[in-house]
Amino acid sequence: MGELATEKHVRYILSVEKRKDNFESVVMEHLRMSGAYWGLTALDLLGKLDTVDVDEAISWLLSCQHESGGFGGNVGHDPHILYTLSAVQVLALFDKMDVIDVDKVTNYIVNLQNEDGSFSGDMWGEVDTRFSYIAICCLSILHRLDKINVEKAVKYIISCKNMDGGFGCTPGGESHAGQIFCCVGALAITGSLDLVDKDLLGWWLCERQVKSGGLNGRPEKLPDVCYSWWVLSSLTMIDRVHWISKEKLIKFIIDCQDTENGGISDRPDDAVDIFHTFFGVAGLSLLEYPGVKPIDPAYALPVDVVNRIFFTK
Amino acid sequence: MHGRPRKALKQEDEAALSAKAEKLRSLQALFLANHHNSIYSKEALDVSAKLLEVNPECYTAWNYRKLAVQHLLSNSDSDPHVIFQDELKLVEIALRKNFKSYGAWHHRKWVLSKGHSSIGHEMRLLNGFQKADPRNFHAWNYRRFVAELMKRSDEDELKYTEEVIGANFSNYSAWHNRSVLLSNLLKKKAEGYFPKENFLEEEFEHVHNAIFTDPDDQSGWFYHLWLIDQTVKTDAPLLVSSWPSHGSRITLIGDNNLRGCGLSLLNGTLLGTGTLPIILDFNQAVEGINSSTVAIESELLKEELIWKPLSMNNSNTAKVWVVYLNLGNMELLPSKAYSVQIKVGHSKGIAFSNGNHYSDPSQISFKVLVQTASAEPAEGQGGKRTTWKDTNFHKIDHFQESDAILSADNNPHIPTTSNWCSEEIAEEITKFRDLLSEYDCKIGKLTLARLLTALDLLSSHHDGRKSNTEEVLQLYTDLMKLDPTHSLYYKDKHSLISLKRITSTRDSLLPYCYHYKDATETITGYVCLRLQSLSLSRMGSIENLLWVQMLDLSHNELQSIEGLEGMQLLSCLNLSHNKIRSFTALVPLKLVKSLKVLNISNNELGSHLIDTTRYLCPSPVSHTEEFAWERFEILAGSVSATNFWEAFLIFGSLELTELNITGNAVADENFRSFLVKVLPTLKWLDDEELS
C-alpha cells in the first residue's frame, strides 16, 4: 500500500486557496467559505496550519459577514447558515473568536429556528436537518446553545428517523450518510444519542463498506471518499466503528490520492478537489492514520481545537 | 466534484474551458451588481437566469429571483400566474443541468407554496425525472411534498412504489418510501392496514421477491429486517426483570445491634450506606416511573422513595430504573421475614417515548431477612486486597437458597404474544432455509440467525420448545469467515447470544459461578460470576445479571461495557486484559454507586487518538455535564484539563477502594498521582498499598 502524500496535499490545498481563474473555482465561488474551512482544517490535521496568513484569511472572512450577523459563502453573496458555520469553524481553528460579535451571530441562528424545532437555512425558509446540525454545532462552539429550544430541535430530528435507523432531510426523507452525520452529530452535541438505535443504524452504516474497501452513502451506490467522513464519523459517535474494516478503507483513500499533483478524489483516478481532499484526510484521521492529527467526529474540528473550546477557562 | 476523470486536458479543451470560465465570471459579476442595486429589469432577470442555467448551485441567484418575484408582484397590473410560470420553467432547465441542486428544488417548492401554479403538471414532471434517476432523493422528497399538497392518498403512493419496484426491485428509495407510507397508514389505523397482521404477510412476500432474486443486492435487506421487527415487537413497554425477583428471599447480614451501618447484603456490598436497591429493567427505555406508577408496600418503607433512571445523559427515560430503600436507621429483628410488595403499572404513566403505555399491571413480592453476623467484618474492610487468582475461587456445586441468583427462567413477566407472530416467523425461517440450501449468502445466514433469535424470544413464553441458540452461534461463526470485512459486527452478536445462553437458567449459570476466598482463605459467601476468557466483545443479558456483586470479565475483547450500569449491586469488577480504549468507555460505572474494586489493567487506555465513546459519556462537549473547575483545580493543581478531563469525569464520582490500572499506555507516575488525588477513598493503587 502507498503512503499519504502529505507534502503534496499541503501544496495542493495552498494552491487551491490562491487559484481563482479556472472554471472549477468560478463555479465554486459562491461556497468559498466552506472551501476555506475544508482546506484549513485539512492543513491543521496535517500539521501545517502555520503556513497560512491568518490576518489575510480573517479579514476576507469578516468581509463576508452581513448586518444580520450571518455569513455569505463569499464576498457579495447572501448570508446563509451553511457559511455561518464554516466561518465560525475557521475562527475556532485560528482561536480568533474575539474578532466577531458573538451575540450577533447567535441572533442570526436563533432567528432561523421554526415553531416545530426545525431550522431554516436562511430567510427563504428551506428546512433540512443539515441546518439543525449547523445551528446546534455553531451555537455550541459559541457557548450559546441555551439560546435555542434544544428540546424541540432534538424532537424534530427524531421525527426524521427512518426504519433503517438512519435519518433524512425532513420527516419521511430517505436515509443518507451525509444526513445521518448531521443528525447523529446534532444528537451527540446535545447529549441525546440515547435516542439513536445504535445497533440498527450501525448495521446500516457498516454495510456502506463495499468490496473495494470504500464506503458509499446509500445502499447500492458507488463508494466515494467523502463518505469516509460521513459514515466513519457517525460510526465513531455511536461506538460502532469497529464494525468495518479500517485497513481496507485506508487503502481505498490512499488509492484516491493524486500522488503527482496532490489532492484526493472521490474515487481512484478521478479528478481531485478540495472537498474530497478534506474528507479523505478527515477519514484517515478517524482511522488513526499515523501523522494525521485526531479530529472530533461531531464538531468536525481537530480534537485539540474542540478541547480548547470546552476545557480551557 | 464527482465522477470526473483525472487527466490533463488537451490544449484546445483547456482554452475552451478558460473562455467558459471568463464568461461565467462576468455573468456572476453582472448578476451580483444587479442584486446589490436591487435591479429587477427584464435584462437583469435574464442575467440571473443565464447564470442559473450554467450554475444552478449559485444560491444567491435563487434568492435574487425570489426578491424579483416579490418586486414584480407588487406591480398592480402583473399576472402572478405568468410570473410564477417563468420561475417554474427556469427551475426545470436548472434541474436538467443539475438534478441534485438543493437551491433549484427549493425554489420550485417556494413557487408552488405560493398557490398560483397548478400542481397537476408536477407529478408528470416528477415521473419523468424519477424514471431518469429512480434513486434521486431530492425528487423523492419533492414527490412527498407534492403528494401532500395535492392530497394524494397514501394508498395511491403505495401503488406508485409498487410500480417502481415492479420495474426494478433494486430501488432502496422505493422500499424506504413504502415503510414511510405503511407506518402512516398503520398509525391512522386505516382500513386494511390495521392491525398490522393485515399487511405484513403480503409485505414479506413482496420483499422475498427482491431478496431471493439477488441476495447480494441490499435494496430489500433493511426493509425485511423492519418487517421482522414489526412482527415481533411489542407496542407497549414490558418489565423484563427485577431485583429482587418475585418470590425471592434476600438475606442481609447485620452486626449485633442491627442498627446503622452494620447492615450488609450478603457480604460487603451495602455496608456503610445501609440501603437496599430495588431495580426494574424494561424491554426498552421508559419514562414515568415514580411512586404513583410503582407502588411499594412494606413496613420497611419509612419515607417516600424517589425512582432514578439509569441514564447516561440525565434524561428522564431509561431502560433500567432503581430506587434505594434506606434501612440504615431501622431496628430490624433477626430472623423475621419482612415482606415487600411492588405493584408496577397499576396506575397509568409508564410509557415509551413514543407515548405507548405500559399495559400489563404486575406485582413483585419478596422477603427481606436479617441475620446476625457471626464472624469478622465483611470484605473490603481492613486492608485486605481483592485478588483475582484462580486459587481464590471455589467452584459451586449447587446454589444455596440464600444465593440471590437470577436467570432468564425466573423472570416472571411473561408477555403474551399472538400465535400469529410465531407462525409468521417460523414461516420465514423455512423460506430462508430454502434460500440457503440453494445459495450460500451472508444475508441468508444473517437473517436466519435473526429469525431464530426472534423465535426463541417469542417461544420463551411458551415453555417446552427447544432453543435455537447453538445454531445461531454457529451462523454467526460462519458469518465471521464469510464476510470478514464486518467480522466484528458478527462477533458482537455472537457475544450477546453467548451471554444469553449462559444466563438462561440457573443450571446454565452454575458453571460460571464461584465462591470467593479472600486472603485469609475464608470462603466469604460472595458469589462471583466469572465470565473470563470467553472472547466476549460485547456485554449483554444484563437483565439476568442484576444480582451480580462480583464479576470477572477479564481476558475478553470488550471495548465497551454499555449496560453494566444496570448491575446496581456490583462491588468488585475485573476488566483486565480487554480492549477498553478510553476512560469515557467506563461511564456506566459512574452509576454503580456500590463499586469498590476495579481492575482495568492491561487494556488500551491512552493508546488511541480517537475516542469512540466521547459522545456516550456526559461531558461539556455534549452539554450533559458541567466541568467542575474548582474541584479539578484543587485536586489536579496545574495539570491541564485538556489532558485529564476524561479520567476526572469518570473517577471523580467513584468511591473505589482498590484500582489496578497497570499495563495501559496512560498509566505513568504523573497520572497515578493524579488518580490518588481524585480518588481519596483509594486504599490500593495497582500493587501498592496507599498510606
Ligand SMILES: [Zn+2]
Ligand atoms: Zn463525494
